[in-house]
Amino acid sequence: MAVLDRRPGGRSAYGSDVTSAPCGTLRKQPPDLAVVRAADRRGPLGRTARDRPRVLYLAFFFPPTRASGVYRALATANLLAEREWEVTVATAPREFFSDYLRSHDPSLEARIHPAVAVERPRMGYFRWERDIRRFGPLRAHFPTLVSAGHRWAQRRVFPEHYATWLPHLLARAVRLHLARPFDLVLATGNPFASFAGAWALGRALRVPYVLDYRDPWAFSPLTGEPGFEPGSSAWAWERRVLRGAAEVVHVNEPIRQWYADRYPFAAGRSRVVYNGWEPEILGRPRWRERPAGRPLRFGYLGTLTDQLPLEVLFDAWELARRDPLLAGAQLHLHGHLGFFAHSARPLLERMPERGERSGVHYRGPVAKAEVAAAYGEMDAVVFLAGGARYVTSGKVFEYMATGKPIVSVHRPDHAAVDVLRGHPLWFSGGRLDARSVAGAFVAAGRAALELRPEQVERAAAHAERFTREATLAPFEERLRRIAGGR
Secondary structure, three states: OEEEOOOOOEEOOOOOEEOOOOOOOEEEOOHHHHHHHHHHOEOOOOOEHHHOOEEEEEOOOOOOEOOOOHHHHHHHHHHHHHOOOEEEEEOOOHHHHHHHHOOEOHHHHHHOOOOOEEEOOOOOOOOOOOOHHHOOHHHHHOHHHHHHHHHHHHHHOOOOHHHHHHHHHHHHHHHHHHHOOOOEEEEEEOOOHHHHHHHHHHHHHOOOEEEEEOOOOOEOOOOOOEOOOOOOHHHHHHHHHHHHOOEEEEOOHHHHHHHHHHOHHHHHHEEEOOOOEOHHHHOOOOOOOOOOOOOOEEEEEOOEOOOOOHHHHHHHHHHHOOOHHHOOOEEEEEOOEOOOHHHHHHHHHOOOOOEOOOOEEEEEOOOHHHHHHHHHOOOEEEEEOOOOOOOOOOHHHHHHHOOOOEEEEOOOOOOOHHHHOOOOOEEOOOOOOHHHHHHHHHHHHHHHHOOOHHHHHHHHHHHHOOEHHHHHHHHHHHHHHHOOOO
16 A cells, blocks of 8 residues: 655644655555554544545645635545544645645645645646646647647546546546545545546445535636536536535535526535634634724735725725824735736736835735734734625635624625624625725724724624534535445
8 A cells, every 4th residue: 555745744733743755756555564554543532444434535726735725625624534534635746836836835734634644646737837848759849739639638528727637646546445445535626627536436436426616617706607618518527527426515605506506406415515714723813902002904814816806995995094093004915916926016016005105015925824913913804805796705704703893895795795794893885986995994993993802702703603613514424424424
């Protein structure tokens, strides 16, 4: 039995020793002895490994990437491990995140539960490779022909660049299953090659599979427009994977309803599993007296992208600072400028002049381990979000968990309104325009200056409904039943 390295050397956040090996290399163990020892190992409740359900979790975006959705995948794997599942995560090679996407946060790997085994099958980098020295002989000599073949495969085989991961994923999964069978395959998308992998493994291995839509496949959550032409093979693939799934989950009700309307045969097996927040990272909100005499400090924490209503935010901020209550107030922006290196300059150009004159300060990226400290410096948080009724945004749950006033900067029909409704410190102007948002800034600033302990307690009670434990626990119970009730 071959065991793949989980993460870089050192100790994890859970206190377990971890080892390192070159990405894509295997550490060999005596096959029979390794299987016997794993099967005889007893868990914290005295159960043997044979008693625990075994899941293969297909999560292409998993630490060390910082890509959107990675926190849901990480939280899911960790919760299953904490509830005595044997969890094997199949994800992308580490160098894909560091060398090609250049979107990684090495600190996230320390947050993987020590009982989670991480497999990193190889993949092809045709779509991302730009160094001709790494081209194969065929592509180097016949680039036009090879590109045409790649486009043909996209149209006829599987409509996604990540399909090059599939052959290696399936081969690795079959070998692992033959060594010790899985009881369940769980796949999260995007990318949706993971769904095709779950479908193929479900058919070949006779194992039930569950699909977790972090994002919709068939349409854009930002615009609601279809993502593919009517004749695209994506529609056939989506129908195929949905027919065989034991359960399908979505991040909010509008997306679940869209899929229920289009694929009624799967509606009875579809559920909503909200994103959530981690008390072990953020702590739980409590009232603190703010520093006397310090100007109000508003903060945004999250990836800044070109899909956000930045112009409305900055115009509203300029208006709000004319109110004496916000004289000298500051707006601190924390986070990466886009998901890729080329995104930074256009986003910086959309910001006003930064400094004391405008009160706008860009503070740069924040590692996950430093998120709680960043929120602690803020008097109020700014929930800046793009999209509308199909977008909830994972950050809204963290914002609620701060126990601080929340300023909404998004469309009034945004899906996040469903979870914000009832929060005692939520401020929204009701429209996405500068004057309405400026009013929300002023109201939130007043609330921050007059904040009382009982208000924080009510905000904390609202946020407690959306911890990762609260949102994922019912899902885990259903997965256990699907896996056979072991």
